[in-house]
Amino acid sequence: MEFVNEGIIKLDKELNELDKFVLDFCRILEKHTKYMIVSGYVIILFGRSRGTEDVDVFIKEMKKQDFNKLFEELEDKGYECINTSKRDAFEELNEDIPLRFAKKNQFVPNIEIKLAKRPLDIHFLEKPLRVILSEGELRISFIEPQIAFKEVCLGSKKDIEDAYYLRKVFEGKINKEKIDYYKREFSK
Amino acid sequence: MYFDKEKNNRERLKFIEMWAEYVRTHSDKEWSKQQNILINSLIKNGLRKS
Structure with a gap:
């Protein structure tokens, strides 16, 4: 990666x-x-x-x-x-x-x-995270809002595990303050 | 039957942590080869059911 x-x-x-x-x-x-x-x-x-x-x-x-x-x-x-x-x-x-x-x-x-x-x-759709693969490119949501959404809005066991996985696999690469910010935004 | 849900959840998270560490520390080719065994078999079986 x-x-x-x-x-x-x-x-x-x-x-x-x-x-x-x-x-x-x-x-x-x-x-x-x-x-x-x-x-x-x-x-x-x-x-x-x-x-x-x-x-x-x-x-x-x-x-x-x-x-x-x-x-x-x-x-x-x-x-x-x-x-x-x-x-x-x-x-x-x-x-x-x-x-x-x-x-x-x-x-x-x-x-x-x-x-x-x-x-x-809408904001992220305009400027998504681009993932380059061997056979093309995919546009995805940034990692921080993904974690926040899964933890705050979804919250099933599977979602909590997914968020935990993202936190671990992107450790040192993600901004935890941004995650907290998006969690507050999704809670409104 | 007694089933310790908390313990089970802790063990699941521990495995997720171990796998995430593996993904972080190995090449994309290495972890994806292992992941693909699961994903491809799920797709194949899902399609058979439909």
């Missing part, structure tokens, strides 16, 4: 099937909108030895016609929305109902897309 600068981490990991799935999906997504991966997959990307059924992704608000182009390209490239129809997808996304996309005829893993609406999510 190489910290190229404050906003870029280079990972020389051997990619697994989940990494390849996420890279493939995000290559399509980034052509249409800004995105940022959050939560469980971020922890797995940095080595936590656990699985996940879904990958949480925030995207920027889009116009309907732009969203439809994204939807069509995803369909063309072998993905399908597994929890709603193309007709209803845009409205549901804007009503804060996440859309789940998986490879056709499969259910897991899937990508869960939500609109970034909270000020902090």
Whole structure:
């Protein structure tokens, strides 16, 4: 793991099937909108030895016609929305109902897309942490807000363990004052 | 049956700490090879169920 600068981490990991799935999906997504991966997959990307059924992704608000182009390209490239129809997808996304996309005829893993609406999510979406991998680049949330969100807002045993893992694996690389700041912000 | 949840949680966190230390001190290739055995098998089995 190489910290190229404050906003870029280079990972020389051997990619697994989940990494390849996420890279493939995000290559399509980034052509249409800004995105940022959050939560469980971020922890797995940095080595936590656990699985996940879904990958949480925030995207920027889009116009309907732009969203439809994204939807069509995803369909063309072998993905399908597994929890709603193309007709209803845009409205549901804007009503804060996440859309789940998986490879056709499969259910897991899937990508869960939500609109970034909270000020902090919008802020990080504009300037995400970039992770350089051997087969491409992923844009993820910075580590400090990830830890704060898991500890304050989620708080399940799995989330507490994820936050603990991030604290340990990034020891000396993360700003603990920032974590406390984000914890206060998420508590409001 | 008595089950000591606190002890179990402490042991889980201890393992997480040990694994995080391994990831910090070994090359990305080394830890990812081990992680991928788990992840790839979960994906393969998940897909079989669907």
